[in-house]
Amino acid sequence: MDIQTTKLELLKIILENENSEFIQRVSDFVKKENKDFWNELSLSEQKEIKKGIEDLNNGKKVSYESFLKKIS
Incomplete structure (x- = not known):
């Protein structure tokens, strides 16, 4: 599976998910990974x-x- 497909699948999972705790954990993870x-x-x-x-x-x-x- 290429990176673009993986990104799209992750985006789909996030968009379809209504669990605010899950969304917050994903958000926190992404912010942490982007820290300099x-x-x-x-x-x-x-x-x-x-x-x-x-x-x-x-x-x-x-x-x-x-x-x-x-x-x-």
Whole structure:
């Protein structure tokens, strides 16, 4: 079954369903799946990631092997 067929079948199920609890659960699930993980991070986590990207862009990096030695 292709994705378009699946979407249409899901839409049909939702449209035919009169159970408000079911509709709310589907709605909550869809909203949760569409969240951007970035907004779920703390400001300090966002800052660290931005700094890491900036460091990479400036050529500051370490090899994977070096990293493993550092954390072992």
